[in-house]
Amino acid sequence: MHPIRMEAMGDGGLRVVFGSSISKKINQKIRAFTFLLEENKINGISEWVPSYTSVTIHYDPARLTFDALKKQVMQRCNEAKQIDIPPANVYEIPVCYGGEFGPDLKNVASHNQLEINEVIDLHTAGEYLIYMLGFTPGFPYLGGMNETLSTPRLTTPRSLVKAGSVGIAGNQTGVYSLDSPGGWNIIGRSPVKLFDVTKKHPVLLEAGHYIRFFSITDTMYETIKKQIKEGTYEVKMVKEDDV
Amino acid sequence: MTKETLCYVKKPGMFTTIQDLGRFGFQSQGIPPAGVMDYYAFTIANMLTGNHLREAVLEITMTGPVLSFASQAVIAITGGDLQPELNGETVPMWKTFTVQEGDELSFKGPKQGARAYLAVSGGINGEEVLKSKSTYVKAKLGGFEGRALRKGDKLTFTVPCNSLSTGKGVHSELIPSYPSTQELRVLEGQEYTAFEKKAVQSFFTSAYTVTNESDRMGIRLSGSHVTQKNKADILSDAVTFGTIQVASDGQPMILMADRQTTGGYTRIANIITVDLPKAAQVLPGQKITFKKVSLEEAHSLFLKERKQFASLALALEEKL
Numbered sequence: 001m002h003p004i005r006m007e008a009m010g011d012g013g014l015r016v017v018f019g020s021s022i023s024k025k026i027n028q029k030i031r032a033f034t035f036l037l038e039e040n041k042i043n044g045i046s047e048w049v050p051s052y053t054s055v056t057i058h059y060d061p062a063r064l065t066f067d068a069l070k071k072q073v074m075q076r077c078n079e080a081k082q083i084d085i086p087p088a089n090v091y092e093i094p095v096c097y098g099g100e101f102g103p104d105l106k107n108v109a110s111h112n113q114l115e116i117n118e119v120i121d122l123h124t125a126g127e128y129l130i131y132m133l134g135f136t137p138g139f140p141y142l143g144g145m146n147e148t149l150s151t152p153r154l155t156t157p158r159s160l161v162k163a164g165s166v167g168i169a170g171n172q173t174g175v176y177s178l179d180s181p182g183g184w185n186i187i188g189r190s191p192v193k194l195f196d197v198t199k200k201h202p203v204l205l206e207a208g209h210y211i212r213f214f215s216i217t218d219t220m221y222e223t224i225k226k227q228i229k230e231g232t233y234e235v236k237m238v239k240e241d242d243v
Numbered sequence: 244m245t246k247e248t249l250c251y252v253k254k255p256g257m258f259t260t261i262q263d264l265g266r267f268g269f270q271s272q273g274i275p276p277a278g279v280m281d282y283y284a285f286t287i288a289n290m291l292t293g294n295h296l297r298e299a300v301l302e303i304t305m306t307g308p309v310l311s312f313a314s315q316a317v318i319a320i321t322g323g324d325l326q327p328e329l330n331g332e333t334v335p336m337w338k339t340f341t342v343q344e345g346d347e348l349s350f351k352g353p354k355q356g357a358r359a360y361l362a363v364s365g366g367i368n369g370e371e372v373l374k375s376k377s378t379y380v381k382a383k384l385g386g387f388e389g390r391a392l393r394k395g396d397k398l399t400f401t402v403p404c405n406s407l408s409t410g411k412g413v414h415s416e417l418i419p420s421y422p423s424t425q426e427l428r429v430l431e432g433q434e435y436t437a438f439e440k441k442a443v444q445s446f447f448t449s450a451y452t453v454t455n456e457s458d459r460m461g462i463r464l465s466g467s468h469v470t471q472k473n474k475a476d477i478l479s480d481a482v483t484f485g486t487i488q489v490a491s492d493g494q495p496m497i498l499m500a501d502r503q504t505t506g507g508y509t510r511i512a513n514i515i516t517v518d519l520p521k522a523a524q525v526l527p528g529q530k531i532t533f534k535k536v537s538l539e540e541a542h543s544l545f546l547k548e549r550k551q552f553a554s555l556a557l558a559l560e561e562k563l
Contacts, residue, residue: 009363010430010513012496016523049270049481049504050321058270061542062549069384133273134505139380141479157249176380178463191420197384205273 001057004077006070009056014069016077017054024144027131031088031208032080043073050207051132066095090127090210093175093190094234095166096221097123101189107187108151108168119187120215122146123166128173128211138195139202140175142211144171157183164190166213175211188215191225192235210240246368249314249400252392252452256308256350258458261386262500263299266375267316270481270504277379280358280459281522283419284322284519288362290559291319291330291339293407294306298366299376299386303359307350308392316400317407323356323421323524337362339410354522356421365403379501383414391490411559417551419520424530427518430533430538432487432510434477434527442469442493450530451495458529459501464531468493475509479500482506485514485522487533497522517548 003015016033019026030050037048037057044064045142047059059069097120109119128142135141145168153169158181161167164178165176167184176182177194190213194204216224227233252259264285265278279285279302289298300309307325319339327334328349334340336359342348350359369376369386389395410427435443442543451466475491482488486498488508495511499522514522515536525531 001327007433008430008482008513008538009433009486010483011515011538011545013481013513015433047268047270051505052478054480056483058267060485061545066538066542098249130507132505133271134481135273135503137272137274139273180381195382197382202373203269203274209270211511 004074006073009060010065014056014057014059014066014073015054016057016073019053022052022131024129024143025103026053027129027208028085029080031158032083032085033076034208035085036076036080036083042069042070065080066148086241088209089206089237090212090240091205092238093192093211093213094216094224095124095188095190095213096216096218097188099218101165102187104154104167104185105187108149108187111151112146112148121150122149122214123173123187124213126173126212130205130206130207130209130211131207133203136176136178136180136195140174140194140207140211142172142174145171147171150171151185153183154185157181158193161186162189163195164192166190189221191199191221191228192233193228204235245402246399247315247402249363249367249398250310250312250348252308252394253311253347253400255392255394255396256303258304259308260302260378260380261299261369262302263375264297264377265374265500266377266379266385269373273504274373274382275379275501275504276484277377277385277459278375278500279360279377281322281454281520282358283520284358284360285362286359287337287417288319290552290556291321291337291411291413292362293403293405294362294364294366299369300364300367301361303350303417305353305357305358305359305501307352307359309347309349310398312346312348313344314400314402315341315343317341317403317481319432319471320359320361322359324354325356325359326351327359333472333539335412337418339407339409341409344441353526357526358523359482361488363400364407365401368399368401369429381501386495392535413555417555421521421524424532425525426532426534427522427523428515428534428536428541429487429512430515430536430541432507432512433480434471435511437471437473437509438489438511439470439472443472443511445469446495447533447535450532453525453529453531455529457525459499460501461499462522463496464495464497465490466494469495469511471509476507477509479505479507482510483513485516485519486510487512487514499523513542517541517544532537
């Protein structure tokens, strides 16, 4: 087993390293560990940020010494090996593929010698683990894309990609959470907002859970968009076990 | 507590925003803390005006705004010397003074430092989003409509219960100077050993120039190349205020208040907390050098500053 390593990130951060590559196994360890951090809070910690391979804890050195923090973290790490964490959720995200919402769908198909329908089938068949959130508020770093969909980034990034746009860059797929510049191949758009500041919990997704996409028509896109505006649309969530 | 109109913005200045200490607790969701760039000047501005230390202030960047006051208020301006003037007369910094209805506050321009902080006794009102009034422009969050101030904006404040005496200041020892070459103390970064030995050496021995591409998100430096042994990209991972990233161009970039929560480039070092306010005040064209210290030293400097703040708070209260 990979030993857990701890290192200082500046004078107010402790980085707990669980591995060195992208893997579901490491993600599960991280999920168990952050579950315990949440359950059994350590005084002096302000927050923590999970990533692919680590959890960075931000703390106040005036309230908690580095050594005391390390000791408590080690305890949680040991406990984490013994607990069963609740099953992950799968968020079902509607996507309207192609057309004006997915200007690069054709490019992804031709690059991989696939029919457009095959791209949509492969993309909706996947179950994508949310390894971490970052880049922009609510943006998920997803793993698990079928490699036959792999397409290099655009040579010239677009100056504006609308929020909700679903894209592919190399081996990765993702959903833009904010209007921003971007170089991903955009294959569709979701009416669902990953970041909505008017909500009590503005960020929809959580690391350690999964996303599945399902294909919707233009008309459904407009309907769901309207429902979201009226506050009547709920993203469907199923338990990982039931999938 | 009543809310009153504080002032109207006659000219917005280069980039004036409402900020507090920051939006903490949401970095795991990809939401940057934002908040003031210079917590030292911010803290003292709030202390002088008798405010809670989390109260929002105006962060004023290089070219200051012109504000026309609509109420009497006690204010304090700290941080970079942007040469504030009230009705055309110089006003002191790091000291409280009273403004009257009809007064006009303006700034002649940066003399030393890049950012000034204006606190108002009672506190400037701003939209609170996710427990903070800090403006994060990129996601249009908090402060004044999630953006920098514009001409015609009306700012309001909470009228304090007790009237404050003016002319309160801090000892000159507590007022930082902002030299044109700034030494920043750092701890080893996460990928410290991923760099060529020679590169690390030149990182600590040469001076870097602050480029024009510097803002609340980060300070881009130019100077001696810091090359990695292998590649500049890492698996995306957390970064913090003061993390120094180096992309494949070999040029360091210091991540500041509006940084993204995660980054994908090698991290050579992290600036220690007490030196972040120095980094917040550098101007394009100025120089930065780096010095390595130990974690113990960083912590003892941090605790020393906390004590200093505590005794200053006590001293100011006695002056009330």
